[in-house]
Amino acid sequence: MDMGLFEGGATFPEYLKQVGPEFRQRYEKTSLSEEAKVKVRTLGSMRKVVAFSEGYCPDCVAVLPFMERMREENQNISFTIKHKTGNEEALVEAAGESRIPLLMSFGKDGEPLSVFLEFPEKLKDEMRRAAVEDKKDLVVKFREGAYNNMIEEALLDLLKI
Numbered sequence: 062m063d064m065g066l067f068e069g070g071a072t073f074p075e076y077l078k079q080v081g082p083e084f085r086q087r088y089e090k091t092s093l094s095e096e097a098k099v100k101v102r103t104l105g106s107m108r109k110v111v112a113f114s115e116g117y118c119p120d121c122v123a124v125l126p127f128m129e130r131m132r133e134e135n136q137n138i139s140f141t142i143k144h145k146t147g148n149e150e151a152l153v154e155a156a157g158e159s160r161i162p163l164l165m166s167f168g169k170d171g172e173p174l175s176v177f178l179e180f181p182e183k184l185k186d187e188m189r190r191a192a193v194e195d196k197k198d199l200v201v202k203f204r205e206g207a208y209n210n211m212i213e214e215a216l217l218d219l220l221k222i
């Protein structure tokens with residue numbers, strides 16, 4: 062994967078200035094569990110994370126504040142956000158489809174580590190097993206914060222901690 066992905070991206074504070082107030086409100090309400098904080102602090106080598114997002118995406122609003130909180134806990138985490146619009150090819154190359162949020166992590170030498178696409182894998186598993194009428198309810202609960210523990214776990218996995 063091309064490390065040029067980090068060029069032209071925004072930091073989370075810069076991104077907050079580009080999007081609606083719901084991002085800032087969610088970020089202000091977002092905190093990591095003590096267990097997640099301890100794990101993030103153990104990361105001893107550099108991780109670069111690039112996220113693709115759009116301000117209108119409620120799933121991005123749910124996920125990205127957690128990545129920023131992790132970055133705040135450990136200076137070894139670099140976090141860049143780019144808009145999906147104009148970068149669809151990079152999304153398809155990384156994940157096979159152009160869905161957001163898409164987060165990709167890289168190690169200190171630029172080697173790709175992991176990808177997070179749209180929802181945590183555990184939630185995707187629940188969605189696959191759920192009846193059609195229950196899938197919307199799972200998404201609503203996700204967006205309301207009911208699965209924040211899954212987001213933390215998925216992002217820790219993204220960082221390979």
